[in-house]
Amino acid sequence: MRRLPKLILVTAIVVLLGFKLCSYQVRETESALITRFGKPIAEKTEPGLYFKLPTPFDVVHKFDSRLQVFEGQQEETTTKGGEPVIITPYMIWQISQPQLFFERVSTDREVQKFLLSQLRNHANAVVGKHYFSEFVNTDPEKIKFEQIENELLQALKESTEDEYGITVASVGIKKLELNEEVTEAVFERMRADRQRKKEDILGEGRSTATRIRTDADKKKQQLLAAVESRVIAIKGEGDAGAAKYYKMLQDDPELAMYLRDLEALAKILENRSTVVLGAETDPMKLLREVPELESSKPKDSKASKQDSENKEK
Amino acid sequence: MNEIENKNPENQQDITADMDSGSKALADALKLSFAVLKLIMIVLIILFFASGVYTVEKNEKAIVLRLGKVVRDASGTSLKEPGLHWALPYPIDEIVKIPVTATQKLEIDDFWYFDPEQGSRPGQTLNPIRDGYCLTRNEEVQGYEDQLATDYNIVHCKWQLNWTIEDDPYAFFRNVKVRSVRPGELYRDVISESVEPLLTTVADDAIVRTLAKYSIDQAVTTSKSNITREVTARVQKRLRELSTGIRVRDMQILKITWPRQVDQAFLASIKAGQNRSSIETEAWTYYEKTLNEAGGPRAEESLKVLLDESSTEAEIRRAYSDLTGQASKNLSEARSYKTKVIETAKANANYLSQLLPEYRKRPELVIERIYQDNMEQILDTVDEKIIVQPAKQGKDREFRVLISRNPSIKDKKSGSDENQNGNQ
Numbered sequence: 001m002r003r004l005p006k007l008i009l010v011t012a013i014v015v016l017l018g019f020k021l022c023s024y025q026v027r028e029t030e031s032a033l034i035t036r037f038g039k040p041i042a043e044k045t046e047p048g049l050y051f052k053l054p055t056p057f058d059v060v061h062k063f064d065s066r067l068q069v070f071e072g073q074q075e076e077t078t079t080k081g082g083e084p085v086i087i088t089p090y091m092i093w094q095i096s097q098p099q100l101f102f103e104r105v106s107t108d109r110e111v112q113k114f115l116l117s118q119l120r121n122h123a124n125a126v127v128g129k130h131y132f133s134e135f136v137n138t139d140p141e142k143i144k145f146e147q148i149e150n151e152l153l154q155a156l157k158e159s160t161e162d163e164y165g166i167t168v169a170s171v172g173i174k175k176l177e178l179n180e181e182v183t184e185a186v187f188e189r190m191r192a193d194r195q196r197k198k199e200d201i202l203g204e205g206r207s208t209a210t211r212i213r214t215d216a217d218k219k220k221q222q223l224l225a226a227v228e229s230r231v232i233a234i235k236g237e238g239d240a241g242a243a244k245y246y247k248m249l250q251d252d253p254e255l256a257m258y259l260r261d262l263e264a265l266a267k268i269l270e271n272r273s274t275v276v277l278g279a280e281t282d283p284m285k286l287l288r289e290v291p292e293l294e295s296s297k298p299k300d301s302k303a304s305k306q307d308s309e310n311k312e313k
Numbered sequence: 314m315n316e317i318e319n320k321n322p323e324n325q326q327d328i329t330a331d332m333d334s335g336s337k338a339l340a341d342a343l344k345l346s347f348a349v350l351k352l353i354m355i356v357l358i359i360l361f362f363a364s365g366v367y368t369v370e371k372n373e374k375a376i377v378l379r380l381g382k383v384v385r386d387a388s389g390t391s392l393k394e395p396g397l398h399w400a401l402p403y404p405i406d407e408i409v410k411i412p413v414t415a416t417q418k419l420e421i422d423d424f425w426y427f428d429p430e431q432g433s434r435p436g437q438t439l440n441p442i443r444d445g446y447c448l449t450r451n452e453e454v455q456g457y458e459d460q461l462a463t464d465y466n467i468v469h470c471k472w473q474l475n476w477t478i479e480d481d482p483y484a485f486f487r488n489v490k491v492r493s494v495r496p497g498e499l500y501r502d503v504i505s506e507s508v509e510p511l512l513t514t515v516a517d518d519a520i521v522r523t524l525a526k527y528s529i530d531q532a533v534t535t536s537k538s539n540i541t542r543e544v545t546a547r548v549q550k551r552l553r554e555l556s557t558g559i560r561v562r563d564m565q566i567l568k569i570t571w572p573r574q575v576d577q578a579f580l581a582s583i584k585a586g587q588n589r590s591s592i593e594t595e596a597w598t599y600y601e602k603t604l605n606e607a608g609g610p611r612a613e614e615s616l617k618v619l620l621d622e623s624s625t626e627a628e629i630r631r632a633y634s635d636l637t638g639q640a641s642k643n644l645s646e647a648r649s650y651k652t653k654v655i656e657t658a659k660a661n662a663n664y665l666s667q668l669l670p671e672y673r674k675r676p677e678l679v680i681e682r683i684y685q686d687n688m689e690q691i692l693d694t695v696d697e698k699i700i701v702q703p704a705k706q707g708k709d710r711e712f713r714v715l716i717s718r719n720p721s722i723k724d725k726k727s728g729s730d731e732n733q734n735g736n737q
Binding site: 025026027028029030047048049064066067068069071074086090092094135136137138139140143145146149169170172173174175176177178179180181183184186187189190191193194195197198199201202204205206208209210212213215216217219220222223224226227228230231232234235237238239241242243244245246248249251252255256258259260262265266269270272273274275276277278279284287 | 378380381382383404407423437438439440441442445446447448449450451452464465466467486487488489490491510511514515517518521522525526527529551554555557571572574575578579581582585586588589590592593595596597599600601603604606607608612613615616619620633636639640643644646647648650651652653654655657658659661662664665666668669672680683684687690691692694695696697698699700701
């Protein structure tokens with residue numbers, strides 16, 4: 001009666017221990033390989049609980065089945081055209097066939113070595129098949145980066161998938177660089193480029209400025225020309241208007257001309273002029289003598305004609 | 314005492330009866346400790362099952378693995394929503410809590426230059442091992458296409474990638490390698506750290522490929538947002554192809570610049586750009602000033618109307634009246650000329666018609682009077698008047714009288730004038 005709980009306890013412990021020794025779990029993120037005396041006997045890629053013989057007989061090897069990133073070494077290689085270029089390739093991979101993987105590359109260090117050599121060989125080979133201008137080009141249409149990465153993916157897939165149990169999910173070039181000497185040359189060219197650009201910019205500015213100025217002058221001329229024609233038209237209206245009154249002058253053209261001459265004379269002598277007069281002219285002769293006046297007898301008109309020939313200096 | 318009990322456990326009661334009071338107390342104590350032990354066992358068993366209770370926080374979702382296999386509910390969903398849940402205790406069930414909504418930041422500075430001291434002088438070259446950079450294509454230059462076919466520039470940039478796993482936490486759990494959590498670590502940090510190489514690699518690739526398509530000027534100035542968009546799309550596409558369940562919330566260019574080695578040249582070309590705009594501004598100023606002087610602020614519109622042959626009479630008149638400046642000056646001069654000419658002609662005509670009756674009666678007198686009046690007026694305005702004595706006895710002699718001389722002329726001529734006065 002009293003032994004029963006103890007018995008249950010002991011049995012439970014034994015069963016649990018046995019269960020622990022004879023079973024294993026495969027997580028959703030893993031796959032497993034069972035070896036009996038070192039020989040693979042089963043490959044488990046589905047998650048769940050599985051049974052096996054206790055440890056000395058059967059051994060469970062677990063492999064992470066998730067994506068892993070492997071970054072290759074930065075390495076100088078040459079393109080088809082012979083340009084040196086430094087690339088850093090990478091691959092994203094996962095273990096798809098545990099048994100194959102276990103047989104070909106078992107330890108972690110070996111995996112690294114294996115992936116590095118694979119990546120390096122294929123990357124160098126693929127880069128060597130393309131010109132540098134297919135990586136970088138003034139014409140974006142000619143850049144074949146994507147194609148190059150696809151070629152690399154195909155090459156790696158072929159060599160790893162069936163033979164090593166590895167699935168290559170993605171490969172690419174994460175860095176594309178140049179060696180030190182080349183960078184110096186690039187800087188030199190970049191400087192020259194800037195210099196040219198600077199000249200271009202200034203030249204462009206100057207020509208734009210000239211165009212603007214010319215345009216301004218042209219518009220000004222056009223405007224003033226248009227105005228000038230209007231001015232002539234207005235003046236013409238004035239002259240036409242005046243002509244109406246000139247008809248009235250025809251009543252006595254001689255007198256009208258006389259008046260007009262006087263007016264002109266006044267205008268000519270208006271500004272800072274020096275006039276030389278004969279002492280005999282009217283009214284200067286008054287300076288010399290008192291005239292003999294004869295009442296109600298008109299003067300000789302000859303004198304006045306002579307006067308109008310006065311000289312202007 | 315112990316020996317007795319161990320040897321004869323079935324006779325315990327009889328013996329207890331025979332025991333002295335001391336032994337009895339001891340037996341009681343032992344019984345009590347058994348009871349306590351039992352209680353503890355029961356509590357432990359309860360605790361063991363209670364340990365399966367777990368909470369999923371608001372910003373998390375959980376995945377339950379039973380014997381290594383993801384537990385799905387009837388609808389096939391593997392994710393446990395936030396709240397209180399119960400699972401079978403270890404080692405049957407395993408709970409993985411995944412922070413889904415928290416945005417994680419990742420800085421990508423693989424393309425930034427190596428600067429041991431802040432702002433130190435750059436070397437002549439870039440060392441590909443220390444210095445990071447991308448290549449950008451060069452611009453096409455007219456007439457240089459062939460030479461520049463493989464031409465390129467160097468650009469440095471620094472990025473930030475913000476991401477979450479809210480889209481598909483199961484895919485993330487299934488496909489992305491996350492290292493196991495050690496004591497004292499937060500799962501969140503383990504995720505960040507584990508995903509970093511993958512995200513950095515995918516982003517690097519996208520950045521290298523995208524920048525190769527742009528020129529350096531586009532990269533550092535005009536096309537930043539296009540580049541960001543393109544890189545983001547590329548990264549997202551690849552992460553989706555890999556079924557990582559990661560969503561790129563956004564990517565930002567933190568810094569992007571030309572190499573320090575060519576800084577001077579770039580600054581000079583930027584300055585040239587500024588110079589260009591000042592040259593152009595100057596020209597525009599001249600343009601405005603010229604037109605403004607010629608025709609005022611609305612000169613250009615007016616000119617358009619005047620040059621347009623389909624303009625109506627009213628429009629043209631309006632255009633002329635809008636003008637100010639030189640144009641309006643010319644126009645108003647013309648208008649005043651017109652007025653003056655007409656008015657003068659009119660005045661002359663009137664004068665003549667008034668004078669005529671008198672003139673016909675006494676022509677000589679009228680002529681003489683008008684002549685005198687006019688001479689008086691004319692000589693009044695003249696600066697210098699010289700009166701000459703006509704020649705007598707064949708010898709020229711002058712007689713001069715100075716009337717109202719302009720003072721400015723006097724200074725120059727006074728000497729000679731006095732001499733000649735003396736001769737007289």
